[in-house]
Amino acid sequence: MSLLDPALEAALSADRATIFGAIRMALPGRTVRLLVGSGFVDFLVDGVLERFTGEDEVVGTFTAIDTLTDGLGNEAPQLSLTFTPRNGVAAAQLASVAMQGASVLLWLGAIDQQTGRVIGQPLLLFNGLLDTATLSLTSNSRKVEYEVTSIFEDFFLSDDGARLSDSFHQYLWPGELGCAFVTYVAQQIYWGTSSPDGVRR
Numbered sequence: 001m002s003l004l005d006p007a008l009e010a011a012l013s014a015d016r017a018t019i020f021g022a023i024r025m026a027l028p029g030r031t032v033r034l035l036v037g038s039g040f041v042d043f044l045v046d047g048v049l050e051r052f053t054g055e056d057e058v059v060g061t062f063t064a065i066d067t068l069t070d071g072l073g074n075e076a077p078q079l080s081l082t083f084t085p086r087n088g089v090a091a092a093q094l095a096s097v098a099m100q101g102a103s104v105l106l107w108l109g110a111i112d113q114q115t116g117r118v119i120g121q122p123l124l125l126f127n128g129l130l131d132t133a134t135l136s137l138t139s140n141s142r143k144v145e146y147e148v149t150s151i152f153e154d155f156f157l158s159d160d161g162a163r164l165s166d167s168f169h170q171y172l173w174p175g176e177l178g179c180a181f182v183t184y185v186a187q188q189i190y191w192g193t194s195s196p197d198g199v200r201r
Contacts, residue, residue, distance in 0.1 A: 100130055
């Protein structure tokens with residue numbers, strides 16, 4: 001069974017297809033909707049019609065995307081996105097640590113050449129979070145490169161202090177006595193992480 005919207009799948013299966021990429025970043029205080037390329041497209045995002053354009057007043061234009069890679073071992077999928085901000089103030093704002101953790105969505109879609117409308121529902125290729133930003137300045141250009149990690153990155157986070165004990169249990173849920181009367185809970189048992197001797201419990 002295909003993950004593609006039937007109309008989109010039919011369009012991509014045709015001899016020729018006009019495709020587009022769209023990026024949505026929920027930055028602090030504003031949402032950026034950029035089209036990979038020029039012009040604009042409109043399509044539904046969570047039931048709301050949103051417009052994606054080739055240029056944003058702050059972010060500027062999208063200039064490059066690194067290959068989307070699958071994660072291996074304890075790594076989540078990730079990619080990098082590069083933008084050319086409108087000016088130095090915008091570049092500094094985009095490279096701010098305040099942007100870290102902002103939601104990033106990336107779609108692939110197709111356009112009807114006759115009407116200019118989006119065919120079917122674009123395919124959501126990536127759902128992630130902004131991680132780190134690198135600001136590069138030269139005498140005649142500026143760019144911001146974002147490393148974007150998948151939302152699955154959260155699955156790899158571990159609380160090294162987590163342990164099966166009444167004190168830690170009540171630290172998380174004050175007044176909850178689920179571990180107060182359990183045998184051996186007074187003994188420190190490392191829960192979901194390695195103990196000091198290196199043995200994972």
